[in-house]
Amino acid sequence: MTSSTSPAKFQGIAVLDHKDWKNPKKVEFEPKPFYPNDIDIKIECCGVCGSDIHAAAGHWGDLEKPLVVGHEVIGTVVRLGENCNSGLKLGDRVGVGAQVFSCLDCERCKSNNEPYCPSFVTTYGQSYKDGYSSKGGYADYIRVHEHFAVPIPENIPSHLAAPLMCGGITVFSPLLRNGCGPGKKVGIVGIGGIGHMGLIFAKAMGAEVYAISRTSAKKEDAMKLGADHFIATKEEPDWGTKYFDTFDLIVVCANSLTDVDFNVVPKAMKVGGNIVSICVPEQNEVLNLKPFGLLGVSISNSALGGVKEIKELLDLVSKNNLKIWVETLPIGEEGVKQAFERMDKGDVKYRFTLTDYDKEFSK
CATH class of the missing domain: 3.40.50.720 (NAD(P)-binding Rossmann-like Domain)
Structure with a gap:
């Protein structure tokens, strides 16, 4: 059931200093520990959210570095934990939004309100209980609990699906x-x-x-x-x-x-x-x-939507063939720098998606 095609260390485009946030650097980092219900996703593209700017610039406090932002992730499942039972399969195209963990056992989680769970962990810049600070989607891979990976309908292009996952x-x-x-x-x-x-x-x-x-x-x-x-x-x-x-x-x-x-x-x-x-x-x-x-x-x-609501949104977009307005930029130090600078000036109609992951992370 499991596959180990993900590397021992991941690569990402990271903020190393909030004061120099518009000059991110390519880094290698340790992924979080792999637990039985975790999956690894090889990232294809990631949307750029206003939250990325707030976090990178230090508006939300001094976050642990390297800070790898990005919580509008689309990619392919390449590894499944031994206890995974969500129905996901190797090779499935999935999306991950701004949440990667909750207890899944409290009344809020059981009523599809995972974003309001006290054990909420956001996709980047927040510590899990084991102390690991979460890393986001400006990276070649992401490791998350299977519950927070949502299958993407075939007729939604990845670069248009990405901004749906948070924005x-x-x-x-x-x-x-x-x-x-x-x-x-x-x-x-x-x-x-x-x-x-x-x-x-x-x-x-x-x-x-x-x-x-x-x-x-x-x-x-x-x-x-x-x-x-x-x-x-x-x-x-x-x-x-x-x-x-x-x-x-x-x-x-x-x-x-x-x-x-x-x-x-x-x-x-x-x-x-x-x-x-x-x-x-x-x-x-x-x-x-x-x-x-x-x-x-x-x-x-209002906070984020829960996983059930994300699936309902994807269904609405798929059935109505809705097209949000997205401009793509290549992932990499220069691409992320450009996204940060233009987002900071409001120079975007109306979302960015970072693409060309295979080109950047095959280097």
């Missing part, structure tokens, strides 16, 4: 959990890497979709992505009053919550409506709002 599921989960569908009016705030996917998914789920952005610069893109309406908040500062009692759901996909006026947004909500943020801002950000504005309205923050 995609992060916006799909609140849409799914809050009733996005026919007869619902849904707003997506922030038309970027995650927000653009929110427009695509909400439309495919049958909702009437509103793109909400600071200016009209992305209006044409938003309409191509599936939006039925477009709101430019800086051009209509009190847009909440104009759209009073409109929305069943608004998902906030902005990089920062500082620019979102939570004293305006609730006005546009229906009674019982939900405002859900998926933002993971810098540590020092504080949310300011007037509690009276929340009468009849709920505001919350």
